[in-house]
Amino acid sequence: MDVCTFEKVGIRGTNIVVLGVEKKSVAKLQDERTVRKICALDDHVCMAFAVLTIFIGLTADARVVINRARVECQSHKLTVEGPVTVEYITRFIATLKQKYTQSNGRRPFGISALIVGFDDDGISRLYQTDPSGTYHAWKANAIGRSAKTVREFLEKNYTEDAIASDSEAIKLAIKALLEVVQSGGKNIELAIIRRNQPLKMFSAKEVELYVTEIEKEKEEAEKKKSKKSV
Amino acid sequence: MAATFFGEVVKAPCRAGTEDEEEEEEGRRETPEDREVRLQLARKREVRLLRRQTKTSLEVSLLEKYPCSKFIIAIGNNAVAFLSSFVMNSGVWEEVGCAKLWNEWCRTTDTTHLSSTEAFCVFYHLKSNPSVFLCQCSCYVAEDQQYQWLEKVFGSCPRRNMQITILTCRHVTDYKTSESTGSLPSPFLRALKTQNFKDSACCPLLEQPNIVHDLPAAVLSYCQVWKIPAILYLCYTDVMKLDLITVEAFKPILSTRSLKGLVKNIPQSTEILKKLMTTNEIQSNIYT
Numbered sequence: 001m002d003v004c005t006f007e008k009v010g011i012r013g014t015n016i017v018v019l020g021v022e023k024k025s026v027a028k029l030q031d032e033r034t035v036r037k038i039c040a041l042d043d044h045v046c047m048a049f050a051v052l053t054i055f056i057g058l059t060a061d062a063r064v065v066i067n068r069a070r071v072e073c074q075s076h077k078l079t080v081e082g083p084v085t086v087e088y089i090t091r092f093i094a095t096l097k098q099k100y101t102q103s104n105g106r107r108p109f110g111i112s113a114l115i116v117g118f119d120d121d122g123i124s125r126l127y128q129t130d131p132s133g134t135y136h137a138w139k140a141n142a143i144g145r146s147a148k149t150v151r152e153f154l155e156k157n158y159t160e161d162a163i164a165s166d167s168e169a170i171k172l173a174i175k176a177l178l179e180v181v182q183s184g185g186k187n188i189e190l191a192i193i194r195r196n197q198p199l200k201m202f203s204a205k206e207v208e209l210y211v212t213e214i215e216k217e218k219e220e221a222e223k224k225k226s227k228k229s230v
Numbered sequence: 231m232a233a234t235f236f237g238e239v240v241k242a243p244c245r246a247g248t249e250d251e252e253e254e255e256e257g258r259r260e261t262p263e264d265r266e267v268r269l270q271l272a273r274k275r276e277v278r279l280l281r282r283q284t285k286t287s288l289e290v291s292l293l294e295k296y297p298c299s300k301f302i303i304a305i306g307n308n309a310v311a312f313l314s315s316f317v318m319n320s321g322v323w324e325e326v327g328c329a330k331l332w333n334e335w336c337r338t339t340d341t342t343h344l345s346s347t348e349a350f351c352v353f354y355h356l357k358s359n360p361s362v363f364l365c366q367c368s369c370y371v372a373e374d375q376q377y378q379w380l381e382k383v384f385g386s387c388p389r390r391n392m393q394i395t396i397l398t399c400r401h402v403t404d405y406k407t408s409e410s411t412g413s414l415p416s417p418f419l420r421a422l423k424t425q426n427f428k429d430s431a432c433c434p435l436l437e438q439p440n441i442v443h444d445l446p447a448a449v450l451s452y453c454q455v456w457k458i459p460a461i462l463y464l465c466y467t468d469v470m471k472l473d474l475i476t477v478e479a480f481k482p483i484l485s486t487r488s489l490k491g492l493v494k495n496i497p498q499s500t501e502i503l504k505k506l507m508t509t510n511e512i513q514s515n516i517y518t
Contacts, residue, residue, distance in 0.1 A: 006517075055518055058517065059515060059517060059518040145469070146475070148415070
């Protein structure tokens with residue numbers, strides 16, 4: 001099976017979690033809204049905390065897993081009278097995936113997922129699951145074809161300063177995606193959750209604003225470099 | 231004869247052959263209808279080498295008709311895209327002829343009206359140096375057709391003073407290694423060369439127990455037998471359809487002696503490649 005070529009990035013900041021995806025171009029007659037990438041698994045009424053996830057791989061498999069996860073979130077809320085922790089729902093998804101690797105007549109889910117959110121204690125979390133059913137916590141990660149390149153970029157540039165402020169964390173996610181995305185800002189979709197605030201999806205204009213800012217900073221850095229060498 | 235677990239005695243198959251075989255063979259003699267079907271199938275699957283202008287068949291093999299010092303063969307859509315963008319736009323290439331064939335991989339059952347992408351291998355030579363040949367083969371050449379293809383292109387007694395370079399792709403799941411496939415830096419290049427190829431490859435050689443398949447293997451084996459210097463560059467990739475990253479994985483070959491002098495405009499080539507990609511992009515909805 002071919003590997004999905006669209007990049008996804010997740011970054012855990014101090015007060016914010018960022019999910020960025022490479023948009024795939026849709027056919028002319030296709031309704032763009034039905035090509036969903038970033039999905040909310042849960043949305044607590046009072047605290048407006050949410051768990052977001054992005055999947056990469058077979059769209060149909062992703063839909064099935066998302067539905068099961070959403071039901072589990074609500075079931076947990078009714079049983080325990082509290083929202084799921086990010087780790088709980090990740091473990092649920094991972095266990096589900098693992099079951100399908102060990103059952104006869106079934107094939108594993110062909111998806112990897114990045115799951116982000118804030119827990120009750122106010123700490124941001126980012127988890128990654130893969131088709132084998134393993135899950136790991138990350139500070140920042142990428143999944144997709146050129147995940148290695150993006151991860152190396154994140155390893156170099158993920159510093160305490162970079163994630164201290166919300167806008168810096170957002171810029172880091174966009175910069176990481178720009179490393180591999182072919183046609184720049186217009187092919188990037190972004191979603192953030194700030195602590196105690198609802199999920200926010202960025203419009204294309206807002207993404208473009210950040211991209212122009214990043215390009216300006218890049219130019220200034222290069223000018224400084226050339227001045228130093230002169 | 232052999233006894234089974236339950237005590238019954240059954241006739242065990244014997245490779246050496248038994249006395250009964252002669253009787254069986256008489257029953258298997260070909261009827262005229264069988265012969266007709268077999269001949270029809272052979273005609274359908276014939277590999278024909280056609281001249282460019284007249285579209286008539288070539289009487290002799292391609293390399294017997296034209297002298298050749300360098301022959302670059304691209305097999306598969308990614309290799310073909312690489313040569314189209316990086317080599318073919320850096321000089322004037324003239325089409326010399328094409329090989330037309332049909333097999334079960336072709337999407338049409340009509341053997342006369344085959345589309346050029348499905349059933350052709352196109353041969354070009356460089357106008358400024360007509361002994362440099364290039365072949366773009368994006369169709370699948372079946373096992374029974376490979377020998378015919380080699381005969382029609384190279385002939386039965388090829389010259390040794392030419393250098394062959396073959397470019398092709400393979401899915402990374404075919405690559406046998408003790409490493410986990412997830413950690414492989416796909417796409418990546420591996421090379422395999424004949425004994426008479428004295429230059430070095432621009433990438434590691436293909437490790438055992440990996441093997442080469444299909445037409446590239448046939449060409450390389452042919453070159454080894456006839457002591458022609460040849461090298462095969464195999465790109466293991468995780469995306470078999472036309473893909474920018476896979477095509478760019480062939481770039482190290484541009485610095486080798488095989489392609490040196492044939493490539494001029496690299497930035498322009500990258501632009502042409504991007505255009506090729508966008509025109510060929512069919513966004514499927516199966517993947518998110």
